[in-house]
Amino acid sequence: MKKVLxxxxxxxxLHGLIDGFKAYEDKFSITTAGDGIxxxxxxxxxxxxxxxxxLKMPRMDGFELVAHLSSNYSDIPVIVMTAFGTPDMEDNLRDMGTFQYIEKPIDFGMLVEKILKGLAGPSKGYITGVSLSSFLQLLELDKKSCTLTIHAGSKKGVxxxxDGDLLDATAMNLNGSEAAYAIVSWKNVEIEIDNNCPVTDNKITESLGFILLEGCRRKDESNAAKTQRPGRGADLGNLDSLNMEDLDLNLSVAPSSQSPKTSPPSQPSAPANPxxxxxxxxxxxxxxxxxxxISSKDGNVLHQAGKQGNNTANFTTYVAVAAEQIEIAIGASGRQYAIFTLQDDSKLLVLCGQDxxxxxxxxxxAFPETIATGLRPVLSRIRLSA
Known part of the structure; x- marks a missing residue:
């Protein structure tokens, strides 16, 4: 029988929860711990x-435990209990997407639902492990004081x-904001946390939100530059051209059971464009x-796989055209993708290429933003005209 810690x-x-869970003894068992140790x-x-x-516990708190779980037990789903209590904070936590949360005082029915979904496996919408960006946002929301040591392969940053504010950062030969931009772009990290912060001067003036966005933007530009180097064009059929190192994807996660993954149906004819x-x-x-x-910009459907009809093709074309018109109107050039949450909690990612x-x-x-970041450089190479 599956066991919940x-x-x-x-x-x-704890005793109250144990009593409440007796009604679910046939589904899972309970074990408890008073702190992270x-x-x-x-x-x-x-x-x-x-x-x-x-989150708030003596000796080893919830932050240290979550960091340890992410590095050493990344296959175990995590539900974080919070006492934030404001709609803005709830929205921020919900947007993280990498772990489930529930607010205190606990809604017992909702907690049971989350536990059962988590135990049912990743196909129910859980991602195990915690991304660095999500962990940093959680520190900010809880106004945590600490020092993080972050490892990504041979790279190390601090x-x-x-009180939840990012004061300073170091990474290799970088300091301050530049170090922070580099660190937040790293993937597959290991996080060590020390509940002391020796720094008192605020050497980083930008908000954490800006740091995360700017770090992503810089990484995106770097990826795009790499794909444009001589000789890369011949590698389009290879997954390496998608910069797999930089994609924060859980490839073991199956889609929602409400929309089962099926093999893409055979197309009437293969695209002539190689x-x-x-x-x-x-x-x-x-x-x-x-x-x-996949559609041309005039709405002609070039390829379909899975359960998506022409309505989806029409909608994605409308979104792309509208985004392009807005950018022209304001004189900006954005990331050229949009994300929509559907009724079954799946997401629709709209990517705009040249043609x-x-x-x-x-x-x-799934992480639609990282999928977009990885696919955009390749997508930009597709041309329909000779």
Missing amino acids: IVDDDESF EALTALREQEISLVLTD MYFR VLAQFISMLSSFPEIISCT VIVGLKVGSS
């Missing part, structure tokens, strides 16, 4: 299927937080993509 230093709260012992000695943790054909082959390699539509428009339906657990 509940981590909280409030004994009366006890939780680590439980993780070593027992087979844990899901962790439900508070970030200093006081680059487009190779691009379609790349898309089929990603299990997060439930279905896709084609791509609509991708992805599972609720």
Whole structure:
């Protein structure tokens, strides 16, 4: 039977949950821990299927535990209990997407629903492990003071937080904002947390939100520059051309059970454009993509796979044309993609290339922004005219 580990230093709260969960003894069992250190012992000695943790605890708090889980038990879903209590904070946490959260005081029915979905597996919308950007936003929301040491392969960086504000950062030969921009672009990181912050001077004036966006923008530009180097054009049929190192995807995550992943149906005729054909082959390699539509900018459907009809093609064309007109009107050049959350919590990602428009339906657990970042340089190479 699957086992849920509940981590909280409030004994009366734990006993209340245990009593409530007796009605679900046939579905999962419960074990408890009073703080992160006890939780680590439980993780070593027992087979844990899901962790439900508070943030504020003695000895090892929830932040340290989440960081440890992300690095050492990345296959275990995590539910974080928060006491933030404001709509803005709830929206920010919801947008993180990398773990589930529930607000105190606990809505027991909602908690049971989240636990059952988590135990059912990643196809129910959970992503295991926590991305660096999500973890940093959680520190900001909880006004946490700490020092983070972040490793990504041979790279190492340090970030200093006081009361949720990012004061300073160092990485290799970089300091301050420049170091922070570099660190937030790293993927597959390991996070170490020290609950002390020796820094008192605020050497970073930009907000954390700006740091995250600017770091992503710089990484995006770097990726685009790499794809334009001589000799890269011949590699379009290879997944390496999608900069897989930089895609923050959980490739083991299947799409939502409400929209089962099926093999893309055979097309009436293969696209005559060889680059487009190779691009379609790349898309089929990603299990997060439930279905896709590729259209020319005049609305002509070039390729469809999965359960997407002409209405989706029409909508993606409308979105692309509207975005282009807005950019022309304001004299800006944006990222050229849009994300829409659908009724079943899946997402529709609309990507705009030079000659084609791509609509991708992805599972609720996927990272559409990183998919867009990885695909855009390749998409820009597709030309329909000779």
